[in-house]
Amino acid sequence: xxxxxxxxxxxxxxxxxxxxxxxxxxxxxxxxxxxxxxxxxxxxxxxxxxxxxxxxxxxxxxxxxxxxxxxxxxxxxxxxxxxxxxxxxxxxxxxxxxxxxxxxxxxxxxxxxxxxxxxxxxxxxxxxxxxxxxxxxxxxxxxxxxxxxxxxxxxxxxxxxxxxxxxxxxxxxxxxxxxxxxxxxxxxxxxxxxxxxxxxxxxxxxxxxxxxxxxxxxxxxxxxxxxxxxxxxxxxxxxxxxxxxxxxxxxxxxxxxxxxxxxxxxxxxxxxxxxxxxxxxxxxxxxxxxxxxxxxxxxxxxxxxxxxxxxxxxxxxxxxxxxxxxxxxxxxxxxxxxxxxxxxxxxxxxxxxxxxxxxxxxxxxxxxxxxxxxxxxxxxxxxxxxxxxxxxxxxxxxxxxxxxxxxxxxxxxxxxxxxxxxxxxxxxxxxxxxxxxxxxxxxxxxxxxxxxxxxxxxxxxxxxxxxxxxxxxxxxxxxxxxxxxxxxxxxxxxxxxxxxxxxxxxxxxxxxxxxxxxxxxxxxxxxxxxxxxxxxxxxxxxxxxxxxxxxxxxxxxxxxxxxxxxxxxxxxxxxxxxxxxxxxxxxxxxxxxxxxxxxxxxxxxxxxxxxxxxxxxxxxxxxxxxxxxxxxxxxxxxxxxxxxxxxxxxxxxxxxxxx
Numbered sequence: 337x338x339x340x341x342x343x344x345x346x347x348x349x350x351x352x353x354x355x356x357x358x359x360x361x362x363x364x365x366x367x368x369x370x371x372x373x374x375x376x377x378x379x380x381x382x383x384x385x386x387x388x389x390x391x392x393x394x395x396x397x398x399x400x401x402x403x404x405x406x407x408x409x410x411x412x413x414x415x416x417x418x419x420x421x422x423x424x425x426x427x428x429x430x431x432x433x434x435x436x437x438x439x440x441x442x443x444x445x446x447x448x449x450x451x452x453x454x455x456x457x458x459x460x461x462x463x464x465x466x467x468x469x470x471x472x473x474x475x476x477x478x479x480x481x482x483x484x485x486x487x488x489x490x491x492x493x494x495x496x497x498x499x500x501x502x503x504x505x506x507x508x509x510x511x512x513x514x515x516x517x518x519x520x521x522x523x524x525x526x527x528x529x530x531x532x533x534x535x536x537x538x539x540x541x542x543x544x545x546x547x548x549x550x551x552x553x554x555x556x557x558x559x560x561x562x563x564x565x566x567x568x569x570x571x572x573x574x575x576x577x578x579x580x581x582x583x584x585x586x587x588x589x590x591x592x593x594x595x596x597x598x599x600x601x602x603x604x605x606x607x608x609x610x611x612x613x614x615x616x617x618x619x620x621x622x623x624x625x626x627x628x629x630x631x632x633x634x635x636x637x638x639x640x641x642x643x644x645x646x647x648x649x650x651x652x653x654x655x656x657x658x659x660x661x662x663x664x665x666x667x668x669x670x671x672x673x674x675x676x677x678x679x680x681x682x683x684x685x686x687x688x689x690x691x692x693x694x695x696x697x698x699x700x701x702x703x704x705x706x707x708x709x710x711x712x713x714x715x716x717x718x719x720x721x722x723x724x725x726x727x728x729x730x731x732x733x734x735x736x737x738x739x740x741x742x743x744x745x746x747x748x749x750x751x752x753x754x755x756x757x758x759x760x761x762x763x764x765x766x767x768x769x770x771x772x773x774x775x776x777x778x779x780x781x782x783x784x785x786x787x788x789x790x791x792x793x794x795x796x797x798x799x800x801x802x803x804x805x806x807x808x809x810x811x812x813x814x815x816x817x818x819x820x821x822x823x824x825x826x827x828x829x830x831x832x833x834x835x836x837x838x839x840x841x842x843x844x845x846x847x848x849x850x851x852x853x854x855x856x857x858x859x860x861x862x863x864x865x866x867x868x869x870x871x872x873x874x875x876x877x878x879x880x881x882x883x884x885x886x887x888x889x890x891x892x893x894x895x896x897x898x899x900x901x902x903x904x905x906x907x908x909x910x911x912x913x914x915x916x917x918x919x920x921x922x923x924x925x926x927x928x929x930x931x932x933x934x935x936x937x938x939x940x941x942x943x944x945x946x947x948x949x950x951x952x953x954x955x956x957x958x959x960x961x962x963x964x965x966x967x968x969x970x971x972x973x974x975x976x977x978x979x980x981x982x983x984x985x986x987x988x989x990x991x992x993x994x995x
Contacts, residue, residue, distance in 0.1 A: 367513045368419050368427075369495060374400045374510065382416040395510035396432050396476050402509040404499055409440055414498035419514065421450060423488045426519050429463055429495060430480045431512040432472070437505035443700045444507050445500070446479050448514070450486070450493030458490055459483070464742045465698040476510075481742040485519050485546060519546050521608035524778055525596050528816045530628045530762070531755065533615040534584045537630025541580040542816050543596050543610060544774060547573075552607060554578040557595040559588040572814065577774070579814050584616055584630070591615040625760035626731050628781070631910055632818035632866050634762075636687070636731060640907040641665075643820065644896055645686065647872035650677055656684050659873060662893030663900040668734050668764070668869055670703075675724055682729040689732035689764050692754075695720060698746045702737035710746070714753050721757055733758075735780060736765035741772055747779035766822065770808035777816060784869055785809050786822035789856070790841075790848045791829070797844035799986065800925040800944035802856045806863035820867035821860025824848055825892045826875040847880070850891035855942065855986040857895055861906065862927040862942045862988075868899060902966065902990060908933035915939075918954035918978075926951050926981065936961075938992045941970060943983035953979040959993040966990035 370380040377390045377400075387406045395401025402415060421427075431446040438444070447462040463479035472478060497509045526532075528540035541556055556568045572579040578596070591613065598608045627635045634641045645666035650673070651659060659667070667681065668689040681688050693703040697713040707713050724730055733754050735747050751763050765780035767773055773783050789801045806821065813819060827847040828840060837845070848856070857868060870892065880888045899906070911930040919928055925944040930937060937959070943949045958976035967989035971980050983989065 367515055369417055369512060369514045372512045372514075374402050378415070380417055382414070384413040384415050387413060388415055394508050396434075396472075396474075399510065402497060403506065404444075404497070404509075405506040406499075406504050409502040409504050410499070412498060412501040414445075414496045416494040416496045417512075418492060418494045421486045421490050421493055422516075423486050423490065424519065425516050426485045427483045427514060428480065428517045429461065429483070429512075429514050430466075430478060431463060431497070432476050432510045433479055434474070434476045434508040434510075435505070436475075436507065438499075438507060439504050441500040441503040442704055444479075444509070445496065445498040446509065446512070447481070447496050447498075448483060448493055449496060450483075450490050452489045453491045458487075462740055462742055464700070464746070466745075482517060521546055521598055522596065522610045525594075525610040525612045526777060526816065527594070527612055527614050528630070529584075529614065530781065531624075532613055533617050533622055534630065535617045535619045535621065536584050539582055539584050539587070539614070539630070540815055541594055541596070541612065542774075542777075542814055543578045543598075544777075545576055545578055545598065547575050547578070547598060549573055549575055551601050553599050553601050555597050555599070556580045557597070558582065559592045561586055561588055563588060577814065587614070587616045589616050589618070626762045628762070628818050632815075632864075633907060634782075634818065634867065642903050642906050643687075643867035643869060644899055644903075645868075646825070646870045646892075647822075647874065649874040650674075651680065653680065655873075655877060656680055656686075658877065658889065659686070660684050661889070662896040664896060666867075666869065667873075668732075670874070672720070673724065673730075675727060678724060678727040678729040682727070686729070687731045688729050689734040690720075690724065690730055691734045692717060692720060692750070693735065693737060696735065696743075696746055696750050699739070699743060701739040701743065710749055713746075713750060717750065717753060718757060721754075725758055725761075730761065732761055732782070733763045734765075735763050736767070736776070738766060738768045738786075741775045744776055744779055747776070751779045751781075764820075767809075770805040771812060773809055773817075774812045774814075777813070780817065782818045782820060782867070783809070783813065784820035784822050784867070785860075786824075786871060788824040788826075788828070788871070790824055790852060791827070791845040792841065797841045799852060799855055799859070799946070802859040803863055803925050803927050803942075803944045806860060806865070810864050818866055819864050820869060821857070821863075821865035823853055823857045823860065823868065823870045823895075825853055825870040825888075826872060827879070830875055830879040847884075847888050850894060851986050853892060854895045854898060855944070855988060857899060858940065858942045858988045859927060859944050861899075862929045862940050864929070866906070868896075870896075898966070905931050905933045905938045905990070908938070911937060914956065915953070918956065922951040922953065922981075923949050925949070926983065928953070935994065936992045937995050938965075938990065939970070939979075940988070940990050941981055941983065942988040943969075943986060946985045948985060948987075949981070949983050951981040953981065955979070955995070957995050959995050962991065962993045964989060964991050 374390045389403050391403045394403045429448045433444050449460040461481045461483045463481040465477050466480045523544035525543045554570050554573050560566050568580050570578040571581050593611045596610045599606050643666040645664040647668045649670050666687050670691050673690045693699050694705050695716040697707045697710045699705040762781040764782040766784045768786050787801050787805050790797050876888050908931045911932045915930045926949050928941045930939050962972040969983040970989045970991050
């Protein structure tokens with residue numbers, strides 16, 4: 337006979353289990369590391385000698401501390417402590433670091449790297465200096481980062497203290513913490529309107545989330561043109577994002593706050609809320625030197641502008657004369673641009689984005705800032721603005737060059753500060769990881785993507801990498817910000833060390849050909865880019881000589897002239913969505929983009945492969961007066977209801993027709 341457990345006994349058992357579980361959780365809260373301050377020497381840490389040691393008096397405030405020291409360029413070695421991870425949790429890593437001397441490395445590395453149950457690497461987070469370092473004494477700096485939410489496949493990870501191979505000097509580490517942090521249900525919310533104001537066009541609102549789509553619902557409350565409140569459902573709702581779309585003209589005039597809510601699907605209980613301000617303005621009411629329309633096109637002094645240029649260093653008159661061999665109207669200049677240099681740009685008819693990375697506290701990735709606090713950053717930016725902020729050649733501020741997501745708080749703070757002091761200029765960032773544009777979104781007005789495929793991948797050099805990554809970028813951005821592309825116009829040999837030269841793609845270790853430069857440029861545009869800034873004029877100018885220089889720069893300028901020749905079309909209205917259904921059967925790496933310009937439909941088609949590709953596009957209505965403007969390989973069917981595409985390797989075509 338089965339025995340029945342009494343309700344009282346069962347409740348006691350449940351309470352006992354809950355108590356044990358609560359005690360276990362409590363024991364795990366706070367710092368998950370053992371011996372985090374090295375007061376017990378190397379205990380619990382992976383021991384590495386002779387470059388590393390634990391020393392009395394070397395820590396913060398005279399305590400024990402971890403010391404790395406090498407008089408000669410050393411190999412990479414690292415003390416580490418490993419922890420078990422919990423799916424659904426995010427973690428914060430902090431450490432105190434003091435650099436006594438350092439050569440051969442930009443900065444010490446304190447980071448966290450994690451793995452699956454089989455030991456396969458699945459992710460990493462690197463610490464960066466934080467804003468409140470002014471409170472520390474004796475040259476110590478607090479570094480910090482927060483990991484993404486761990487997935488079910490993330491099993492174990494290690495906290496690492498490390499210096500790059502080839503480094504020499506002395507660096508100290510102390511008070512390392514690794515703790516769970518709450519996972520925010522709503523990370524941020526933003527609008528697609530430039531500076532959150534618009535008079536017309538389609539408006540998008542994006543919320544960056546940690547959501548359970550199966551059990552939760554997302555909504556957005558707005559005030560409509562007739563003064564009533566309306567609740568919108570998202571056009572896209574996934575575990576990490578919700579996107580809403582509406583015509584600006586459907587909204588009430590003036591300022592309002594959109595209210596976003598994440599709620600339980602079962603009982604409607606609110607899980608999280610967020611607000612974002614938006615202003616519907618009258619046409620022409622807001623005048624700025626630089627702005628962007630709802631289609632992501634740049635407007636300069638009220639006119640549509642297609643940025644076409646290069647990254648460059650400071651240019652003298654001879655450099656500028658060479659630069660103007662091409663139709664370039666834009667440049668991103670590395671380093672601090674001076675008023676005299678801006679005068680030179682203005683005379684040449686070139687607009688400039690000024691590099692301010694060194695003025696961003698904590699920035700030490702592609703450029704190093706020596707500023708100590710964010711307040712120092714604001715003072716330095718205000719000074720730079722006073723020096724060059726009124727110059728007519730200056731149109732943008734350059735904030736980020738391929739930095740990791742740990743720099744998002746710093747670059748976001750600088751982006752907001754520049755918006756507050758400079759109403760007439762935008763900010764631009766460059767990213768090479770196609771997965772991170774959404775994480776960085778609060779920190780930029782324009783995103784430019786690079787991938788540099790020629791010679792970059794061992795045994796690869798696949799140009800279709802451009803299309804593959806640009807599609808990921810577009811998906812992550814969800815139409816929220818203008819998108820530019822950075823074609824490769826340099827030879828990786830100019831950048832690689834001897835060791836890396838031996839590991840890279842030898843058959844393609846060279847300057848891209850004219851065909852390759854054109855193909856990747858048109859791929860970027862076909863995948864949504866509304867600006868082209870190649871990398872880079874200064875690399876060609878510095879490294880290529882004689883006939884090699886003439887060929888490299890001449891072909892680069894030739895591609896730019898080809899793009900310039902289609903400028904009017906590239907600045908017209910994108911019509912790709914109208915023809916998307918008929919393009920569904922195209923090969924994966926044959927991107928197309930449609931425009932409407934002066935009563936005609938224009939289509940750009942690009943073969944991203946080194947093999948021929950064929951495809952067919954069904955048109956929604958019969959077309960007539962078919963013409964090929966650029967390239968070839970596209971033919972119109974006799975009945976005008978479809979196009980056949982037969983593109984050669986790396987081929988592309990620009991055609992037009994009337995529908």
